[in-house]
Amino acid sequence: MSVLPYLVAGWIFLIGCYGLATSRNLIHAVGCLAVCQASTYVLLLAVGYRDGGTAPVFSDLKPGTRPVVDPVVQALTLTDVVVGATVTALLLALVVQVGKRHGTVDPDELSELRG
Amino acid sequence: MSRRARLWVLAVGGLGLAVLLFAASLELPGFGGDWHPYGVRAVEAALARHTSNVVAAVNFDQRAFDTLGEESILFCAALGTVVLLRQTSDEHRVRPEPARVAPPVRRYALVALPVTLLIGLYIVAHGQLSPGGGFQGGVVVATALHLLYIAVDYRALERIRPIGLYAMADAAGEAAYLLLGAAGLIAGTAYLANVLPYGTFNTLASGGTVPLLNAAVGVEVASGVVVLLASFLDQAVEIVDADDPDSSGRNSDQDNSGRPRAPDNSDQPPAPDTSGRTPTPHNPPEEKPT
């Protein structure tokens, strides 16, 4: 149990990389990159977790009554999620542009075009 | 490199990485441990500044400069998308035909739109108190507006979405964040320092500059996402290639009539016709030779 979340994060990263490398469609590749991003969220939050802890939000909790989990990693992850989505949008825009210019979004066909 | 060789390289690299990750995870502090030195200090600092949502305090007070960087990434990503997906000279616009949506769905969307909008604003406004904040609430607000596209009609969305205004709001959100940071300099302390009075714990006005920075981020995220989606929608719904004879009939948003439509260039200057193949409105649709 004490390493399981880290291993899951590693697995998600590796499977995402596998998908990226073997993808035949750039839109699918962007989706795989989103999977890779998810691994960082899992890792960061797993590092910040504390057994029996609760969220460091004191609107409905008296400070000091319960142990709280680490807020710093949560803050990092929070911004990362939204910014990651806009970066996904940027990559999708690139894919759309590639599709417009070359008529295909298969990376293998694209390298044939160049050569 | 052949496909097979590439897979081998991937397998070797992946295996090596897996071994390294496994070794690293054994050395990490155990999951659920009690040792969180930064977390403990962050909670103390947030409570000292009367901010009840410690995550918001970390984002907009203790690590506000870092958030400025994140926000700039978001701004640049939105900018880059708009530049990449702009209408080029060999493309023209086609007015999408009105979509036909089942009446119950349409009614649901018209009810859900204000509700979702309200929830988004609530999430933004309560960012310093309960879970939520500008990043999350901004996305909810932007999604709420797009209920009009997904359940009513693209043209209904266009009516409430003057894109220039949202682009300006995007920039204004970013600028507000920068200027609020400068307030710290004017007050004689550091950039992005929390210079306002901290207020009463667990009320809307608590946390000094946190609610203001939060609101600035909310405005920026909401309008940034609207601008992003607008450029995607433009590409997917309106913009078509000039040398695509089918496009005028085929590419309408929800095409179901089968008759070719004339490109409506009333608000757009006609694309410069370099190839001479731009179909005029009177051209019958013809099959493109292979």
Next chain:
Amino acid sequence: MRPVADVLIVLALALVAASSTAAVLARDPVRQSTVLALLGLSLALLFAVLQAPDVALSQLAVGSALTPLMLLLSVRKVRRKGKEGGSHRNAGNRTGSTDQEGRR
């Protein structure tokens, strides 16, 4: 409470691992997009059981409607391009991969 909380965490981790694997193995972007929506949802549940409601909220906001919308709009645009370059507009290509095959 502790054992149940641990069970919840393990369960959520398993769901995330399963849905991320499925998301990678779904090769057609349209089919992948539904799995990605599920992945977003299971991530949000994982974040909730890891006591990170802020992050879960962020993931819900992004993953439930925004990401699928962007993905599907890109697919729609790219497919249309693939189709018009093909021999016939209505060659019956419905999936992104066959679009590219149809072009050659």
Next chain:
Amino acid sequence: MNGWLSAAALLLLVGFAPTVWGAASGPVRRRVMAQNLATLAGCLVLLLLAQGYARPSYVDLALVLAVLGPAGTLVYARLLADELAERPARDPVARALGRAMTPLAAVCVPLVVLPLCVATGPGRAMVKLLAIGALLIGGNIVSTRALSARHATGHTPRGTGHTPQATGPERHTTGGQSGAAGG
């Protein structure tokens, strides 16, 4: 306190886990249906978690999911209208889901929300819970209808060669939909 978390774990296992399988296999229609069911199950799990951890502020998560989940399903219903119409509900799982979704939402949501209301007692929190329940039921009924009814979001591109058949249970179609044909 423990009971709520156990219920959440159970619902996660029997309600949410199968939808991962459903969304990852089969035709597009089944996948979208599974996504619809997953938002319902996920929202109820979040409600139970909020009560189980004794943190009323976690209810905001369920609130957001209750409005955005159906929005996500409507995204699919809108942008995949062609594919949903192309493959009529031949898939047994999709057909069963299409039939069962509305009764399921109408039964499961009160089953979870009403005990939660009793546990929280009258007040603002209870109003919030009831609002979430109403949004969830309404959203799910509408999104299921959008998926299964043969509504006219332009699934008849000329010359595609397929004739869209009546998809899904007929009782979901309303008279106004066929009357909306124009153009």
